[in-house]
Amino acid sequence: MVFSSKLIEDAVNEFAKLPGIGKKTALRMVLQLLKKDLAEVEMFTDAVARMRREIQFCTTCHNVSDKEQCEICSNTSRNRAQVCVVENIRDVIAIESTQQYNGTYHLLGGILSPLDGIGPDQLNINTLCDRVANDGVEELIMALSPTIEGDTTVYYIAKQLKDAKVNITTIARGIAFGGELEYADEMTLARSIAKRLPLENYVSLK
Amino acid sequence: MVFSSKLIEDAVNEFAKLPGIGKKTALRMVLQLLKKDLAEVEMFTDAVARMRREIQFCTTCHNVSDKEQCEICSNTSRNRAQVCVVENIRDVIAIESTQQYNGTYHLLGGILSPLDGIGPDQLNINTLCDRVANDGVEELIMALSPTIEGDTTVYYIAKQLKDAKVNITTIARGIAFGGELEYADEMTLARSIAKRLPLENYVSLK
Numbered sequence: 001m002v003f004s005s006k007l008i009e010d011a012v013n014e015f016a017k018l019p020g021i022g023k024k025t026a027l028r029m030v031l032q033l034l035k036k037d038l039a040e041v042e043m044f045t046d047a048v049a050r051m052r053r054e055i056q057f058c059t060t061c062h063n064v065s066d067k068e069q070c071e072i073c074s075n076t077s078r079n080r081a082q083v084c085v086v087e088n089i090r091d092v093i094a095i096e097s098t099q100q101y102n103g104t105y106h107l108l109g110g111i112l113s114p115l116d117g118i119g120p121d122q123l124n125i126n127t128l129c130d131r132v133a134n135d136g137v138e139e140l141i142m143a144l145s146p147t148i149e150g151d152t153t154v155y156y157i158a159k160q161l162k163d164a165k166v167n168i169t170t171i172a173r174g175i176a177f178g179g180e181l182e183y184a185d186e187m188t189l190a191r192s193i194a195k196r197l198p199l200e201n202y203v204s205l206k
Numbered sequence: 207m208v209f210s211s212k213l214i215e216d217a218v219n220e221f222a223k224l225p226g227i228g229k230k231t232a233l234r235m236v237l238q239l240l241k242k243d244l245a246e247v248e249m250f251t252d253a254v255a256r257m258r259r260e261i262q263f264c265t266t267c268h269n270v271s272d273k274e275q276c277e278i279c280s281n282t283s284r285n286r287a288q289v290c291v292v293e294n295i296r297d298v299i300a301i302e303s304t305q306q307y308n309g310t311y312h313l314l315g316g317i318l319s320p321l322d323g324i325g326p327d328q329l330n331i332n333t334l335c336d337r338v339a340n341d342g343v344e345e346l347i348m349a350l351s352p353t354i355e356g357d358t359t360v361y362y363i364a365k366q367l368k369d370a371k372v373n374i375t376t377i378a379r380g381i382a383f384g385g386e387l388e389y390a391d392e393m394t395l396a397r398s399i400a401k402r403l404p405l406e407n408y409v410s411l412k
Contacts, residue, residue: 002302004277005270008295011257014250018235029224031295033258034270041258044220045251051217052239052247064211064240071210089214089237096208 001027008034060131062107062124064089072096072104079103081138083131085157087111091143103141106131111144111153125157132164142170207233214240266337268313268330270295278302278310285309287344289337291363293317297349309347312337317350317359331363338370348376 001023003009008030015026033041057063058070061083065071072078072092082103086092092105108123131137142157144150158168174192175184184192207229209215214236221232239247263269264276267289271277278284278298288309292298293316301307314329337343348363350356364374380398381390390398 001299002305003299004302005261005272007257007261007272008270010253014253017250019238020231020234025226027296027299028226030254030257032225033254034261036258038258042255044223045255047216047220048236048239049248049251051213051236052242052244055211055213055240064214066211066213090233093207093209093233096210099208 061105062109062127063092063105077102081136082141083128083137083139084141084143085128086143087145095143103139106140108144108153111147111149112156113149120156123153125160128157129160129164132161132166137166139167139169142168144170146173267311268315268333269298269311283308287342288347289334289343289345290347290349291334292349293351301349309345312346314350314359317353317355318362319355326362329359331366334363335366335370338367338372343372345373345375348374350376352379 001012003012008027011030011033012023012026015021015029016023018026021029033044054066056065056068058065058073059068060073061070063070063072067074073080079102083106084095084101084103085106085108086095087108087110089107092107095101095105106124106128108125108128110118110123112118112120112123128140132140140157140161142154144153154168154170161168172195173188174195175181175188181189207218209218217236217239218229218232221227221235222229224232227235239250260272262271262274264271264279265274266279267276269276269278273280279286285308289312290301290307290309291312291314292301293314295313298311298313301311312330312334314331314334316324316329318324318326318329334346338346346363346367348360350359360374360376367374378401379394380401381387381394387395
């Protein structure tokens with residue numbers, strides 16, 4: 001693309017660095033911003049710059065935070081004895097959006113993946129063990145991806161904590177609500193038959 | 207979506223105001239920016255803010271410009287007697303990217319569309335007539351959309367300039383290079399037969 005303005009070109013190139021954004025989409029965004037008032041555009045750029053400049057990582061759970069301790073860890077109405085172990089921020093947002101969980105979190109920052117050079121030292125596992133030892137944690141809910149790497153991470157953490165008095169659980173796997181049996185993969189279907197529940201535990205979308 | 211950080215939430219909401227960007231895509235962009243160095247993020251926000259703050263519109267052709275007159279209008283090697291009339295910036299970028307056109311442009315800022323309340327007064331038609339009258343323009347190349355609104359705009363401008371000594375042409379319509387006859391719409395195919403060219407005018411992608 002040939003731009004007749006360096007200002008436009010720079011802005012388009014910066015947008016095109018974002019994930020999934022090509023030059024044409026970047027141009028559409030830039031032209032849209034061009035139509036807006038300067039104040040609106042500055043609200044956009046200020047929000048982005050402030051986010052990057054002021055964001056912190058919670059010293060307890062490693063979640064993004066506006067203060068030293070995140071909103072969830074510093075909320076006294078949340079159950080600190082229950083810790084949900086997840087990979088990243090996106091998982092916290094997904095679980096928080098259900099509005100059904102009242103415990104706290106621990107973000108590993110990834111999962112064990114030797115091929116990508118991610119070993120236990122790259123993850124926030126030590127601080128998790130510290131929390132279990134010193135913070136009165138009674139239950140760890142492992143909410144990691146149902147992959148070999150995810151399962152390996154669960155087993156590794158369980159091994160590290162085998163002498164600790166903590167109850168380790170994993171989130172339920174099975175057929176999704178609204179999912180059809182014939183489209184479920186074999187592994188999920190097999191597991192959901194093996195781990196079948198008595199009818200009184202049946203939860204439907206009432 | 208429930209965010210545990212106001213900083214993240216604000217940045218996501220600002221991104222989600224951009225065209226074609228939903229909350230999930232906005233979150234992906236914000237998390238990507240979060241991983242980058244502060245300097246890189248500031249390069250992004252500075253480029254966007256500077257673009258909006260410093261951009262001007264060329265006093266001659268109404269194209270976006272870094273100065274009072276745009277790069278194209280102020281380039282003495284371009285043919286100012288030839289003016290390509292287009293709707294907007296995007297069209298200029300498309301034509302400039304072909305690197306085959308050496309004239310100048312005139313941006314109407316839209317096309318006539320009574321249903322959307324866009325009449326001649328909303329478009330840069332008066333300044334076009336001034337250029338024709340005072341700037342030695344010899345040819346106007348109409349490069350508007352081949353729609354009823356586009357054709358109406360072409361006829362309106364031609365009528366305004368019927369007493370001026372200017373040659374008005376339109377860009378060629380026809381089957382695109384690489385296009386297959388059977389997939390061409392009837393209107394295009396009919397026009398390209400009616401406006402057939404002698405073989406010596408045949409231009410191929412040599």
